Amino acid sequence: MANRLFDFGMIGLGVMGRNLLLNMADHGFPVLGFDRDAAKTQALETSATAGTTVKGTGSLEELVQGLARPRRIMMLVPAGKPVDDVIDSLMPLLDEGDVIIDGGNSHYTDTLRRVKYVKSKGFHFMGMGVSGGEKGARFGPSIMPGGDVQAYNNVKPMLEAVSAKVNGSPCVDYMGHDAAGHYVKMVHNGIEYGIMQLISESYSLLQHAGLTNAQLHDVFAKWDDGDMHSFLIEITRDIFLKKDDKTGKDLVDLISDKAGSKGTGKWTSQDALDLPVPITVIDTAVALRNISSFKEDRVEIAKIYPGVEKINVAQEAMVEQVHDALYFATLISYIQGLAMLQSASAALNMEIPLQNVVRIWRGGCIIRSGLLETFYQVYVKNPNLSNLLLDETIAGLIKSKLANTRTIVAEAAKAGIPVAAIASALSYFDAYRTERLPTNLVQAQRDYFGAHTYQRIDMEGTFHTEWQ
């Protein structure tokens, strides 16, 4: 290793760690990466761009000794125990003022604990969300740092250099106090779950309308070129054309319908229930991944309740209706996630700047889309908006897609096609636009069986009635 000092160290040279480190090297920073697996340290070095300074090591001591001070060390290892293990093996080797960054998908409560623990030992610790997958990490992710401001300022120039750019603006900014970076990333992933479920329901509807994979490709290509431009629509477009190299068939048709998950969607729903904030599209997306895993039961139940009716709409009209329903429900998925961030920011004193959240989500991340620019303009006008449904630009978009959304949800229900996430988006919207909900009856029932009391609309105070 000679006496060269490196600018940045990475622990964990898997999909994200290796690519982000190579991205840093491409931007002129000499970097050093550690992995327990020699094949990964070697892969790091062999995939480096010519002329960049990239070095791999299997020794944590060597990594620490090779870095300029104060040291900047990021880990991109699986969430949970591996993060604690890395912190514990790293700290004895560090000097006061060194910065440790957890760039993985850690639960924000773990981050809160680690911030305090690492600070008590004299080091800086920052929880940071990174989104964009393999390609994003390599060529420009969206980066969500939070917590220790000193640590953030220390790495800010590097993060800005490697992040995606939209209109020259880097897709990285300070997301707020404590574990705000990981909180924002968690909700990003919740929205991601929601949109992915909505796209899969749209795919199902269009299949029922008789579209082939080649036609689905063309429809998604058109949508991506229009008002529904987004990363997830773009990759879906490409998926429909991918051939299986083993059989020559369309690969998407050969993939099992059991969807896996690593937990961030579930965490979003769990935390939303605790706040409490309704995020019905995200909850439904999590539930549908769970339903997907009960394959054996689904196969048996399908035998007892067979048959899906034909949807009685012409193909071209149905494509238009599905477009509008997907647009509408995608809007609602973002709206719910952002309303959750607004509430969580206040509840946990994170001071999350929503305007900057949507600004840095415009590029690099998995949920980047044309809609983010619209949200950004809305928050520039009114940074403290509690729910985007209150904004007139958003209201215009919602209203323009509503009739077709209602039609397709009704048709899907009549035909027996599951569109739970689209329907839950519509019901959320209808509930929010209902001035008087039937929950007066729920209050009466609670008081009837549990003397839980209720309030009246015609007089002040709290009341209880002997109902029998």
Ligand SMILES: NC(=O)C1=CN([C@@H]2O[C@H](COP(=O)(O)OP(=O)(O)OC[C@H]3O[C@@H](n4cnc5c(N)ncnc54)[C@H](OP(=O)(O)O)[C@@H]3O)[C@@H](O)[C@H]2O)C=CC1
């Ligand atoms: N993949 C993605 O698209 C994204 C992932 N993330 C998050 O980034 C983090 C890393 O993900 P990803 O790169 O995909 O994961 P990978 O599995 O590709 O890489 C993880 C790396 O961590 C190392 N590692 C695991 N346990 C330890 C440990 N106890 N000590 C030291 N190193 C360890 C592994 O080394 P070894 O091979 O020796 O086990 C491996 O090199 C996760 O939190 C993930 O959720 C965030 C955004 C996107």
Ligand SMILES: O=C(CO)[C@H](O)[C@H](O)COP(=O)(O)O
């Ligand atoms: O953070 C990510 C993207 O933003 C990861 O790809 C994440 O693992 C996706 O979640 P899941 O595996 O639960 O679908």
